[in-house]
Structures are given as C-alpha cells and as structure tokens.
Amino acid sequence: KAGVTQTPRYLIKTRGQQVTLSCSPISGHRSVSWYQQTPGQGLQFLFEYFSETQRNKGNFPGRFSGRQFSNSRSEMNVSTLELGDSALYLCASSMGLAGGGAGEQYFGPGTRLTVT
Amino acid sequence: GDSVTQMEGPVTLSEEAFLTINCTYTATGYPSLFWYVQYPGEGLQLLLKATKADDKGSNKGFEATYRKETTSFHLEKGSVQVSDSAVYFCALSENTGGFKTIFGAGTRLFVKA
Numbered sequence: 001k002a003g004v005t006q007t008p009r010y011l012i013k014t015r016g017q018q019v020t021l022s023c024s025p026i027s028g029h030r031s032v033s034w035y036q037q038t039p040g041q042g043l044q045f046l047f048e049y050f051s052e053t054q055r056n057k058g059n060f061p062g063r064f065s066g067r068q069f070s071n072s073r074s075e076m077n078v079s080t081l082e083l084g085d086s087a088l089y090l091c092a093s094s095m096g097l098a099g100g101g102a103g104e105q106y107f108g109p110g111t112r113l114t115v116t
Numbered sequence: 117g118d119s120v121t122q123m124e125g126p127v128t129l130s131e132e133a134f135l136t137i138n139c140t141y142t143a144t145g146y147p148s149l150f151w152y153v154q155y156p157g158e159g160l161q162l163l164l165k166a167t168k169a170d171d172k173g174s175n176k177g178f179e180a181t182y183r184k185e186t187t188s189f190h191l192e193k194g195s196v197q198v199s200d201s202a203v204y205f206c207a208l209s210e211n212t213g214g215f216k217t218i219f220g221a222g223t224r225l226f227v228k229a
Contacts, residue, residue: 031215043205043219055214090160096215103148103209103217107160 002027004093004108012114018079021111023091025072031055031096032074033105034066037088049074050096078113086115118143122206122220129196130228137191137223139180139206147208149173149182149189154203154222163191163204201227 005024013019025032033056034046045058049068068074072093078085092105122139129135141149151163151173164173166182166189173180178193189206206220 033215033217035219042221045216045218048214048216050214056212056216058216092160092217094215103150103211103215104162104165105209105217106162107152109159 004091004106006089006091006108006111008111009109010112010114012116013081014116015081015083017081018077019081019113021076021078021089021091021113023074023076023093023108025074025091025093026106029093029095029106030072031094032068032072033092033094034074034076035090035092036060037090037110038086043090046076048096081115083115086113088112118147118208118210118216118218120206120208120218120220122204122223124221125203125224126226127223128226128228131198132195133227135191135193135196135200135225137204137206137225139189139191139220141187141189141206141208143187143208143210145210145212147210149180150207150209150217151178151180151189151191152205152207152219154205156202160205196225196227198227198229201225 031050033048048056066076088110090110091108094105148167150165152160153163164175166173169184171182203222209217
C-alpha cells in the first residue's frame with residue numbers, strides 16, 4: 001500500500017506571496033491532518049479534515065487554511081507569507097474513526113517551506 | 117488545554133545501555149497515547165501506542181505503559197543500538213468529534229558504539 005505523499009518537497013517563496021501544499025493520504029484513509037514543525041515550536045497541529053469537513057483546528061491565524069477533496073486528497077494554503085512561516089509542513093493520514101486505531105497516524109515526508 | 121511534557125535532550129547513551137524517556141500529559145478526557153520516532157532524514161513513524169489505562173504498547177524492543185494515575189507514558193528499551201539514534205516524540209490524541217494530536221517537544225537520542 002502506497003504511503004502518504006506530499007508535494008512539493010521543497011519550496012522557496014518571498015514574503016507576501018501565497019503557497020499551496022498538497023497531500024495524498026493512504027488509500028482508504030479519510031482523515032488528513034496538517035502540522036507545522038519548527039526547531040523552536042516543535043510539532044504544532046494546524047487542522048484535521050474528514051470527508052471534506054474540517055473537524056478540528058489549531059491555534060493558527062486565518063492565513064492558514066485547508067480543504068479536502070472527495071478523494072480524500074488535501075491541500076493547505078498559506079496566504080501573505082511571513083518569515084516565521086518557514087517550516088517543515090507535515091501531513092498525516094488516518095482512518096479517522098473511533099475505535100482500535102483511533103488517532104493512529106501515518107506521516108508523509110513533509111514539505112520544506114522557506115520564506116525569504 | 118491538553119499538553120504533553122517530555123524530558124529534554126539530548127540523551128547520549130552507549131550501545132546496550134538501558135533507555136528511559138519520560139513523558140507526562142494533561143488531558144481533559146481519556147486520550148490515546150503514542151510514541152513516534154523521527155530517524156535522521158526521514159519522516160515521523162508511529163513506534164507504539166496505548167489506548168487505555170494499564171495498556172502496554174511495544175515495538176522493536178521499546179515499551180511504554182499507560183499510567184492514568186500518574187498521567188505518564190514513559191518510553192523504555194532494555195538495550196539500545198546505534199540504529200536507535202533518532203528523535204522520539206510522545207503524543208496524545210483525543211476524539212473530540214474529530215482527532216487532534218498534541219505532541220511533546222521531542223527528545224533526541226544519540227547512541228555511541
């Protein structure tokens with residue numbers, strides 16, 4: 001079974017621009033979560049989508065948004081980029097249902113975003 | 117809100133030494149607990165999990181027991197190898213109508229030959 005894929009793997013943008021990151025979950029997984037990883041703040045939860053609906057959201061400004069498509073693929077968008085948005089953005093997929101595998105996530109390799 | 121606290125690193129051990137990485141949590145409900153590992157140059161991988169009190173998760177020689185009374189989920193391994201060098205993250209996940217996973221800061225482990 002193919003793992004979680006994220007595109008692009010690396011991205012360099014300028015302050016004020018916007019960026020869209022893409023994530024394809026493991027086949028059959030309906031939940032996609034996004035995280036920001038930085039050396040200073042560690043791994044921070046951005047949001048979770050399940051069946052095209054945002055179910056949970058972390059404490060990030062409205063510049064960070066996302067969506068999920070009917071095939072469970074997800075995109076994350078950051079508008080008006082700031083230097084502090086430079087980070088590794090990780091996507092994780094899971095079944096998204098209560099039960100034995102609840103909360104168990106499978107991570108993609110991440111997208112390294114650099115804002116200059 | 118929910119939080120996870122794990123011991124600061126780096127932790128440096130010699131091969132075959134005993135490993136403990138402490139993890140404690142605060143949660144409003146009854147979370148599932150996880151350890152994830154990030155090897156150099158690789159993505160995060162699930163190492164082990166426990167979903168209820170007194171459950172023991174285990175994988176690759178690593179173990180952790182869900183202790184509700186002490187709100188802890190300490191990671192242990194009896195004999196580490198050089199290949200265990202990585203960053204280890206403790207995490208909790210609660211079903212609040214959706215899943216939100218909170219991670220600890222991570223503990224970097226170096227194992228010397």
